[in-house]
Amino acid sequence: xxxxxxxxxxxxxxxxxxxxxxxxxxxxxxxxxxxIWELYARWLDNALLLPTMGxxxxxxxxxxxxxxxxxxxxxxxxxxxxxxxxxxxVAAALTTLxxxxxxxxxxxxxxxxxxxxxxxxxxxxxxxxxFGIGTPSLIFVLVHSVLWPVALACYGGFLAVxxxxxxxxxxxxxxxxxxVVEILVPAAFPQIxxxxxxxxxxxxxxxxxxxxxxxxxxxxxxxxxxIYTSRAQLETASVFAGLLTVxxxxxxxxxxxxxxxxxxxxxxxxxxxx
Amino acid sequence: MNVAPRSADFVGDAVTAPLLxxxxxxxxYPTRDGILTAVEDVSFTLSAGERLVLLxxxxxxxxxxxxxxxxxxxxxxxxxxxxxxxxxxxGPDRMTVFQEFDQLLPWRTVLGNVRYALxxxxxxxxxxxxxxARHWLSRVGLKNFVDAYPHTLSGGMKQxxxxxxxxxxxxxxxxxxxxxxALDALTRRQMQDxxxxxxxxxxxxxxxxxxxxxEAIRVGTRILALTPHPGRLAATFDVxxxxxxxxxxxxxxxxxxxxxxxxADPETxxx
Ligand SMILES: Nc1ncnc2c1ncn2[C@@H]1O[C@H](COP(=O)(O)OP(=O)(O)OP(=O)(O)O)[C@@H](O)[C@H]1O
Ligand SMILES: [Mg+2]
Numbered sequence: 001x002x003x004x005x006x007x008x009x010x011x012x013x014x015x016x017x018x019x020x021x022x023x024x025x026x027x028x029x030x031x032x033x034x035x036i037w038e039l040y041a042r043w044l045d046n047a048l049l050l051p052t053m054g055x056x057x058x059x060x061x062x063x064x065x066x067x068x069x070x071x072x073x074x075x076x077x078x079x080x081x082x083x084x085x086x087x088x089x090v091a092a093a094l095t096t097l098x099x100x101x102x103x104x105x106x107x108x109x110x111x112x113x114x115x116x117x118x119x120x121x122x123x124x125x126x127x128x129x130x131f132g133i134g135t136p137s138l139i140f141v142l143v144h145s146v147l148w149p150v151a152l153a154c155y156g157g158f159l160a161v162x163x164x165x166x167x168x169x170x171x172x173x174x175x176x177x178x179x180v181v182e183i184l185v186p187a188a189f190p191q192i193x194x195x196x197x198x199x200x201x202x203x204x205x206x207x208x209x210x211x212x213x214x215x216x217x218x219x220x221x222x223x224x225x226x227i228y229t230s231r232a233q234l235e236t237a238s239v240f241a242g243l244l245t246v247x248x249x250x251x252x253x254x255x256x257x258x259x260x261x262x263x264x265x266x267x268x269x270x271x272x273x274x
Numbered sequence: 275m276n277v278a279p280r281s282a283d284f285v286g287d288a289v290t291a292p293l294l295x296x297x298x299x300x301x302x303y304p305t306r307d308g309i310l311t312a313v314e315d316v317s318f319t320l321s322a323g324e325r326l327v328l329l330x331x332x333x334x335x336x337x338x339x340x341x342x343x344x345x346x347x348x349x350x351x352x353x354x355x356x357x358x359x360x361x362x363x364x365g366p367d368r369m370t371v372f373q374e375f376d377q378l379l380p381w382r383t384v385l386g387n388v389r390y391a392l393x394x395x396x397x398x399x400x401x402x403x404x405x406x407a408r409h410w411l412s413r414v415g416l417k418n419f420v421d422a423y424p425h426t427l428s429g430g431m432k433q434x435x436x437x438x439x440x441x442x443x444x445x446x447x448x449x450x451x452x453x454x455x456a457l458d459a460l461t462r463r464q465m466q467d468x469x470x471x472x473x474x475x476x477x478x479x480x481x482x483x484x485x486x487x488x489e490a491i492r493v494g495t496r497i498l499a500l501t502p503h504p505g506r507l508a509a510t511f512d513v514x515x516x517x518x519x520x521x522x523x524x525x526x527x528x529x530x531x532x533x534x535x536x537x538a539d540p541e542t543x544x545x
Contacts, residue, residue, distance in 0.1 A: 169379075
């Protein structure tokens, strides 16, 4: 067959490329929020209810310099990542089983419909009974909060893989785990990615809530504990500094990790969902 | 399935067993309202080097038959044998080119798709697989697109990749399910001609499904016409090489002949 000529490409103008990106819009929106906050807090003039942004930032700075906030944040992140990784791993194992066998399929369907609606925090009392106060309890509720939404998203993604693509994979003689890993997972990656995102948000939320509820011993407490103790000491600016940290970490994970992951996978493959 | 390569035309003592044999094959689908028989009592054989076309109106069970040969479906009665052995699973010895454009792996480049197929289907090591993949991609005219992702290609180019992938694995049997049906008329003709050339150069044994009479005459050496639903064999036509040339009187005559015997209503020729 004769060669099809390569397409000719023209580079878009530089200015256009800058303005097409989203970062500058985000920056404008953030600046707007900051301005509204600052103005409202000054007008309210009640540091106990709503500290100004300036006061919050200096409390944040002080907490960072004293080493307490980084310490608390690290404690929380360590637990968070452990729980998240475990939850994703169990979800992967469950959905693989579900994709390969009818029993696994039924089991996953039943388990997710039973446990997905159950708020992770509701399991905390049970966790405390089983594991006592401490990290294992936190990890238990974290796994629960990550596992079901991720499993549900993965499995939904598997089901949506076009039958032509499945046949193309089986045509090569693929079956079992290899078929799941090399065909189903990449084909379902848009859904898996959004499942991972949801799981991450759930995990973060659950962890802070759990730390708020049962503090843990002061020595090893995380960010939730930092917020809780600051409130108890009526240091509202520190409460806000703690909340700000939670938000910032969320923004970084979403804006850097998940965005990059999306760009180098589903966007490049032309599979991005609308 | 690991069946002998296509050069070996015998297994054990069955010296001249046909490459493919369908033996009273019926295929049915369980549906909500009962069992739907898509294909009924079809028997034929296919020898090495032949290009057999299954021709029939939409819904007569052509895809169903092809999928059964591919090992994706099991016949409800009868048996399908490749090299004398019953087909019970899909395998790279029968590469299928589907009609749908989503048969390529979207997460792999054009080269990656063909290379991956060779690594998995033929267990070639990566460098060797890549070399073979490049060779076949340039044979289908895609030398300039090896690094493109499938979603950036036109429909015709995607089908070229699928064809390259199928040929690259050197299957005992090539299965093609209306690979050009979703293309415009001009591209379709061009692709038919190029496919014919590839098949003749490689001597590939092919089972080709279509509902276009002209396509059947163009690519096939033999045409099996199927009846409308449920599909049964209606008639067989041999296509001598000199009939395969578009615009000739022989081509038109065979087209008319098939038209009369297969499609009662002349308007069903093109869907
Ligand atoms: N998965 C399925 N479940 C139930 N019925 C099916 C299924 N696939 C096909 N059928 C039915 O089997 C019959 C044959 O379908 P098939 O797809 O093989 O036809 P075809 O000859 O390939 O048609 P076309 O030319 O339109 O592709 C049709 O009546 C169709 O409705
Ligand atoms: Mg069909």
